[in-house]
Amino acid sequence: xxALIAPAVLVLVLFQIVPILTGANASFRDxxxxxxxxxxxxxxxxxxxxxxxEFLGIVLPNxxxxxxxxxAGSLILGLLxxxxxxxxxxxxxxxxxxxxxxxxxxxxxAAIMIRWMFNDQFGVVNAALEGVGFAPxxxxxxRWTAFFVILLTDVWLWTPWFALVLLAGLQSLPAEPxxxxxxxxxxxxxxxxxxxxxxxxxxMVVCIVIRAIDAFRTFDIVWTISGGGPARGTELFSIxxxxxxxxxxxxxxxxxxxxxxxxxxxxxxxxxxRVLNRFVExxx
Amino acid sequence: MTAIAVASAxxxxxxxxxxxxxxxxxxxxxxxxxxxLFAFPVFWLALTSxxxxxxxYYVHRGTEFTVDNFHEVLSQEIVLxxxxxxxxxxxxxxxxxxxxxxxxxxxxxxxKGPIPNAWFSLIYIFRCVPYVAWVLPLYFxxxxxxxxxxxxxxxxxxxxxxxCFFSWIMKGxxxxxxxxxEYAAMIDGCSRWGAFWRVAVPSAVPGLTALAILCWLYTWNxxxxxxxxxxxxxxxxxxVMAQFVHELGMEWHLMSATAVIALxxxxxxxxxxxxxxxxxxxx
Numbered sequence: 001x002x003a004l005i006a007p008a009v010l011v012l013v014l015f016q017i018v019p020i021l022t023g024a025n026a027s028f029r030d031x032x033x034x035x036x037x038x039x040x041x042x043x044x045x046x047x048x049x050x051x052x053x054e055f056l057g058i059v060l061p062n063x064x065x066x067x068x069x070x071x072a073g074s075l076i077l078g079l080l081x082x083x084x085x086x087x088x089x090x091x092x093x094x095x096x097x098x099x100x101x102x103x104x105x106x107x108x109x110a111a112i113m114i115r116w117m118f119n120d121q122f123g124v125v126n127a128a129l130e131g132v133g134f135a136p137x138x139x140x141x142x143r144w145t146a147f148f149v150i151l152l153t154d155v156w157l158w159t160p161w162f163a164l165v166l167l168a169g170l171q172s173l174p175a176e177p178x179x180x181x182x183x184x185x186x187x188x189x190x191x192x193x194x195x196x197x198x199x200x201x202x203x204m205v206v207c208i209v210i211r212a213i214d215a216f217r218t219f220d221i222v223w224t225i226s227g228g229g230p231a232r233g234t235e236l237f238s239i240x241x242x243x244x245x246x247x248x249x250x251x252x253x254x255x256x257x258x259x260x261x262x263x264x265x266x267x268x269x270x271x272x273x274r275v276l277n278r279f280v281e282x283x284x
Numbered sequence: 285m286t287a288i289a290v291a292s293a294x295x296x297x298x299x300x301x302x303x304x305x306x307x308x309x310x311x312x313x314x315x316x317x318x319x320x321l322f323a324f325p326v327f328w329l330a331l332t333s334x335x336x337x338x339x340x341y342y343v344h345r346g347t348e349f350t351v352d353n354f355h356e357v358l359s360q361e362i363v364l365x366x367x368x369x370x371x372x373x374x375x376x377x378x379x380x381x382x383x384x385x386x387x388x389x390x391x392x393x394x395x396k397g398p399i400p401n402a403w404f405s406l407i408y409i410f411r412c413v414p415y416v417a418w419v420l421p422l423y424f425x426x427x428x429x430x431x432x433x434x435x436x437x438x439x440x441x442x443x444x445x446x447x448c449f450f451s452w453i454m455k456g457x458x459x460x461x462x463x464x465x466e467y468a469a470m471i472d473g474c475s476r477w478g479a480f481w482r483v484a485v486p487s488a489v490p491g492l493t494a495l496a497i498l499c500w501l502y503t504w505n506x507x508x509x510x511x512x513x514x515x516x517x518x519x520x521x522x523x524v525m526a527q528f529v530h531e532l533g534m535e536w537h538l539m540s541a542t543a544v545i546a547l548x549x550x551x552x553x554x555x556x557x558x559x560x561x562x563x564x565x566x567x
Contacts, residue, residue, distance in 0.1 A: 016418055019418040094319075096558070106543075112529055255420070273408065
């Protein structure tokens with residue numbers, strides 16, 4: 001039994017747990033350039049991060065807002081697309097191949113591309129806006145429009161995943177309840193509301209949990225599209241940790257922020273685990 | 285249930301009254317809209333890659349097209365090297381991750397007791413830890429182990445990324461397979477290992493295929509780990525690509541050409557694997 005997990009444990013310990021502990025160790029030290037001894041400073045870095053108005057007032061709300069909006073957006077769109085693909089219509093496989101496109105595109109490419117499309121001078125979006133007679137918008141220089149562009153990218157990237165998993169879920173549902181509903185002449189909406197949705201709920205819950213945890217740690221698309229700007233307005237917590245470590249060259253403070261984020265998400269994940277267990281028996 | 289059904293049977297269908305056939309048109313429009321939504325950024329990328337360097341800032345104006353960008357990109361040694369490296373790393377990472385997590389998922393599915401429980405809690409928790417919390421110290425760890433900027437130095441962290449999630453998914457695959465076949469094999473004289481390898485694994489092949497495809501795509505497209513854990517010795521495609529619009533100025537046409545080249549293998553893998561992915565993605 002132990003031999004079965006030994007290789008996995010070995011790699012996990014060496015390349016995930018040891019680095020995490022190294023980072024945690026750094027977070028208790030003074031890592032600034034003028035202190036080569038790396039003096040132990042206890043919780044000072046944590047207190048600094050937790051008192052930082054930037055972290056509390058902007059970074060945390062951004063992170064949770066992003067998580068909620070991204071999951072909700074891609075869940076709803078993904079569900080609609082899954083329902084569409086679950087029907088038989090000519091060209092279904094073609095539509096399905098189109099839906100798979102974002103899965104093939106590296107998130108960095110997608111992010112660079114969307115930044116390019118939303119460029120305020122040369123971007124195609126503004127050109128289209130001008131074409132229909134609206135004033136061009138400088139998307140990436142205002143907090144909320146930049147946030148919108150980032151969200152759009154994330155939803156674009158992840159909707160296909162939701163759509164495919166939900167489609168697989170839809171296709172594995174038993175046919176009898178739907179036949180019964182048809183015999184009773186239930187409308188499409190009622191069939192969806194009272195049969196499809198409740199039967200699909202376990203799959204949806206698993207999707208939401210997996211995606212929520214991933215959305216919390218989003219880094220590359222935000223970094224590529226806005227770099228956390230304008231004026232740190234779109235910083236998520238992983239950007240904050242990265243900026244503290246590499247731009248302000250304070251690895252200890254960055255690590256402290258990373259540990260705080262990790263603790264928040266692990267607590268959150270444990271709460272979600274109880275929700276998850278209620279719908280699907282994951283641990284059994 | 286009957287009350288609901290009767291009520292809905294009485295209400296007339298909105299579309300059949302106002303616009304016969306309208307529902308189908310609306311459905312077709314929605315299907316087209318979905319295609320456009322997902323295809324447009326990729327289409328735009330391809331278009332940008334075909335524009336000469338001078339026309340790239342106004343992609344939507346002008347009609348000169350050229351394949352010079354592809355020539356230029358493919359004549360750069362670093363791009364070829366990166367293509368090769370990315371291919372090797374993705375393939376090896378897929379083989380290793382699947383090999384390592386197959387047994388781990390099987391163990392989670394078939395054994396009960398404190399050790400499987402502890403292992404499950406461990407992978408659930410470590411799956412949630414944000415990448416920033418370990419990719420930065422990982423830089424120091426790989427340097428200490430003398431594997432920074434080598435295949436192993438990127439490969440093993442990639443396997444580590446997949447261990448938690450894949451073990452969980454694999455457990456799901458094996459949960460869906462009736463263990464009585466394995467017990468029958470063991471009664472007939474098969475060892476536990478033989479039962480796993482000859483009975484359980486072949487039944488899990490559809491799921492494994494889907495996971496292999498997703499793993500390959502994920503590694504092929506991964507950026508953050510490649511950015512931090514590699515340098516000049518082991519260039520990785522996504523990093524090289526991003527450099528075209530970061531360090532070497534704003535060369536959108538070259539970036540797009542490289543991105544299109546990077547898309548081709550992913551496209552092939554996805555199109556051929558489409559049906560496995562869709563079947564295998566049941567959670």
